[in-house]
Amino acid sequence: MKIKRIVITSAICAGIAAIAYFAFVFPFYEPETSNFEVSIDRLMSFDYLTALIPLLIIIGMTTAGIVLVVLLRRILAKTDKKDSRFAHVRTGRQKGAAPKQKPVWFMIMRWIIMIAFTFIAIWGGLIFGMGISSLSVPVLSCPWNTEEMTSSSCYYLSHLNELFELPWHSIVIFFASTIGFILLLGRAICGFLCPVGLMQDIMDKIRRKTKTEGIKMNDKMYKAVTPIKWCLVLILIGLCFAGGNFCNFCPAVAVSPVLAGISTSLYVSGFLMVLVLMAGFFKRRSFCMVCPIGAILGFFHKISLFRIKKDTQSCTECGACYEACPMGIKMIYTEREKVDVTSANCIMCGECIRCCPEDKALSMTCAGIKLYSSSRKKIMSGYEPDKNGGLPNDNDK
Ligand code: SF4
Ligand code: SF4
Ligand code: SF4
Secondary structure, three states, X not given: OHHXXXXXXXXXXXXXXXXXXXHHHHHHOOHHHOEOOOOHHHHOOHHHHHHOHHHHHHHHHHHHHHHHHHHHHHHHHHHOHHHHHHHHOOOOOOOOOXXXXXXXXXXXXXXXXXXXXXXXXXHHHXXXXXXXXXXXXXXXXXXXHOOXXXXXXXXXXXXXXXXXXXXXXXXXXXXXXXXXXXXXXXXHHHHHOOHHHHHHHHHHHHHHHOOOOOOOOOHHHHHHHHHHHHHHHHHHHHHHHHOOOHHHOOHHHHOHHHHOOOEOOOHHHHHHHHHHHHHHHHOOOOHHHOOHHHHHHHHOOOOOOEEEEEOOOOOOOOOHHHHHOOOOOOHHHHOOOOOEOOOOOOOOOOHHHHHOOOOOOEEEEEOOEEEEEOOHHHHHHHHOOOOOOOOOOHHHO
């Protein structure tokens, strides 16, 4: 019943958003109006601000969509008590709930790296030269950000029919950068480098700050979205052979080139980006569950240098890791024999390790070197008494 209501609510919201988008936004951003002349001077000019208008529209529509969903939830809760938990239960720190942990260096580093790579992905080609674009990894650098398309792995993964028409050195760069990055980093690209991943993490942070309840998925729901992922992989690879262009549907193309200052078309991508941001708000990394690039990266998870390791002797099967995992990977909690618990869906976000209350029960390694391990001390850090030993300080009086 609950799932049915969520589906109906989502369908109504998507319908209203689609009508609003295609009626009022799409006609003003036809593909013919595209302008790919970009330079650093343009980034400093008034033109750059006008190029950002589509992005403001996307942000506005996302905000309106989120408010609409929250209001619909409240209306549903009033008409049916079964839904009341969607409207009134709030996330975030509650009275009597476990206190927040102190900041974890791994998470701080992960955010710094994600922001730095997003910066490079969007402005890197312009500021540091086209070489940066040539060494692109999937979704790291959208070729539409610059006039330079050569060797962009993201573009050619979805346009394989054009790849072998390139000069040989471009083909070599494509394979070296794409296969090399995929083999070495695997889905650590998702956890550390992908700008779309960063956008979803930001939406999740906003949800937590605004204390809005998210959508909690169960095993059945995780399994139900898997076929969508494989359909999107087929579309990504096969659309070019059917005469289509995947870039017209890629959500990233509605944000990344716009930020780079290109007056480009929102096309269908803009609408999909609104859905990606909305979904990312209510369920962390929801697009990552169906992302075709993520699925391709997952193929190589067995040979990637990044691993999640488990000490089954230390694990008390509390399930905190499963609760924390944005990708719903149950094996991380249920595995009782294997040490290596790296899954094809694991985006190397480290959330399971951060929430695991047992010393060294979970760890992330790179080429066998331990990067980050679970720590009871860290979990307990939120319970440490204040400097006055629990007595009220002067400001409390
Ligand atoms: S799954 Fe896709 S969108 Fe998500 S972080 Fe990986 S590449 Fe980016
Ligand atoms: S959070 Fe740690 S202790 Fe709990 S089930 Fe997961 S690995 Fe085991
Ligand atoms: S298993 Fe751990 S590192 Fe992998 S996606 Fe889940 S929470 Fe993140």
